[in-house]
Amino acid sequence: MYKIIIDIGHHENDSGAIGKNGIREVDLNVQIAKECTRQLQRHGIEVINTSGTLQNRVQVEHLEQPNYFVSIHNNAGGGKGCEVLLYSAKYPQLELAQNIEKELIPLNASRGIKERPDLYVLKKTNCPACLIECAFIDSANVELIDELHEQQAFGKAIAKGILKTLKIDYIEESTTNTLYRVCVGAYKDKNNATKVQAEAKAKGFKDTYILEVKDNG
Ligand SMILES: [Zn+2]
Known part of the structure; x- marks a missing residue:
């Protein structure tokens, strides 16, 4: 059975970026992670959500030894587009990043896959890892992600990218229980x-x- 860590960027005491209308990064990250987790579980994958201090997140990763570690964030600093960050642009984490980026592009244009060897969770985790900046929340870009259904669409896209990397076909959810x-x-x-x-x-x-x-x- 595959095991994935979906890491929820930031927490109550460090809510990350603050966007337009006081929107908090952590609140978006929670919803995106929740839907991503639900989608993966629906495909028989064990998912662990991590939060808290950076050290705690990495400790859990060392203990659980998941197949992949994916950290969910949103960006600030004025701009538009999503980004997928990794320790180094090498396989196997590059394949994970490429698959996720491909699924995100229809939701928000990509600024690319970028090397960030300075980021703690990317540097210290043992398994292939990447960190996703879904959208900018302090610019007009926030409009792509400020509603719950949009946050869920990002969560689903990330799950699809992970599933593709695991070579598991994504199964569409039927929208109704009616049988004819x-x-x-x-x-x-x-x-x-x-x-x-x-x-x-x-x-x-x-x-x-x-x-x-x-x-x-
Ligand atoms: Zn963040």
Whole structure:
């Protein structure tokens, strides 16, 4: 079973960047990480969320030995676009970064995959790791990520990039629980029902069955 750490950038006492209208980076990171986690779990992957001090995050990584460590952040400083940061632009973390970047581009143009050997969680983790800056929250770029459904879209995109790296096909979620059952007739004589069922089977419909119901006129 694959194990992934989805690291939630920042925490209550260090909420990261502050954007337009007082929007806090940590609040976005939480929602993105939550959806990313849900999507990965839906594909049978064990996910651990890390938070707290940088040391704590890395300690958990050392203990859990996940396949990948992905840290979720948002940017500030005025600008637009997403960024995927890694310790060095080498495989295997480069493949992870490329797959995630590809999924993010439809949501926010990419500023590229960048080497950041100075970042603690990238430097100290043992497994392939990357850090994602989804969008700038102190410029007009925030409009791409200030709503919950947009944050969830980023979370889903990151999950898709991770799944691709694990060579797991992404399974679309069905939006409804409704099933449309096909009936081909109702008969008083059971023999007629079995005859029609046999015809259906002969035509290749494997999943046929006879349902007994009371005829109330
Ligand atoms: Zn941050």
